[in-house]
Amino acid sequence: MKFYIGTRKGLFTYEKQASRWDITHVDFLGDNVSMILFDRRDNTLYAGLNLGHFGAKLRRSTDSGENWDELTPPTFPAGEFVTIPQFDGSEAKQKPASLSEIWEMTAGGDDQPGLLWAGTIPAALFVSRDRGDTWELNDAFWNLPQRHVWFGGGKDDAGLHSISVDPRNSNHVTVAVSCGGTWQTTDGGVTWACRSDGMRAEYMPPDRQFDPEIQDPHRLVQCPGSPDHFWVQHHNGIFKSTNNCESWEEINAEPSSFGLGVAVHPHDPNTAWFVPGIKDEARVPVDGKLVVTRTRDGGETFESLSDGLPQEHAYDIAYRHTLSVDDSGDVLIFGTTTGNLFVSENGGDSWDCLSTTLPPIYVARFG
């Protein structure tokens, strides 16, 4: 078993050897790794880098990180602009569209070899049909009129951070945008519909709190074994859908419903995990105790899991791509802003700390 940890200062590969987890590879040391995708269809590893001064980059390895090819990253066509809404009543501003970050990568369906999806900041969806060699902007999504009211959440620009491909139909894709709501296509990206009904945005004026197109889903996941079931960790709390995103129900959890990431059990849609913080303006664990919350009854109740996690002066936050579950539903990993990395091999009942000294962690994904 293997997993990949993308951090502010490099990509770290962990492998389980003789019952212990060890770092077996370090790549891009010193560079910001914003996204990782391991494509199981052809055993190819992709890394999205953000080199700061020199922009966002994309690398590909077909030999487990021994060698990397530099690919041309998704690029916005000439003349495209991003709209920046103004909240003082003045007219919206525009700026040239240019890739600042690859914020999500997802493999297409098993019947789509070589097809990859990428979500970006600014918020856009790109598709590659040749294993990342070339990328094209999904025009239908980019041309949504609602795009012009989207705005950044934590980042200067809105960003697309979640892409789920329905295991029943590869043309059925669900994406989520901070702050631009949840969207679905059933025709491979030719047309899109907003699917945020029921989500609530407390950060908006009262008459706009339920606007579907300005919601801030921090992370969206789909249960592979029961694909009509979705979970969203939203800026305002936790939401779930049991009807293929037709509607969403708000869920309350203790000690808090605020967080950035969510993982859903691969076979049991009623089981999901979260890493809570106090709330949006105080992004630290409640009472300095780092916990994972788990529901096993569809959000009716939550357990607060703390065995093996620091319970004094812990100020970790887990970013949205740093909580992952494996195909069995038993092994979970999560990494934090303070470089702590934890693994559980019993569904979250207990956790082992693998490192307290990694750089800030941005993404954690199984191989």
Add this chain to the structure above:
Amino acid sequence: MPRIEFTSHLQRHLDCPSTTVSGTTLREVLDNVFAELPQLQGYLLDDQQGVRKHVMIFLDGQPIDDRIHLSDPVTTNSEIYVMQALSGG
């Protein structure tokens, strides 16, 4: 011909030695560099072909004026330095 030199920070990512290339504007000079080293373009310019926010280009000792169209005139004796800005680090 104008001479162009690149910050050592770039050498971590790709091999871009100092070189002399023809051109009467900065855009022409860079286009000729990119013709030989296509990957370099994305490191210096954004998607709309302007200079990246945190890349600095000095032409004969002065920061360039036109970071969008790169129209600054270049002479045969010009020296161009592509640097990493201290901002953005």
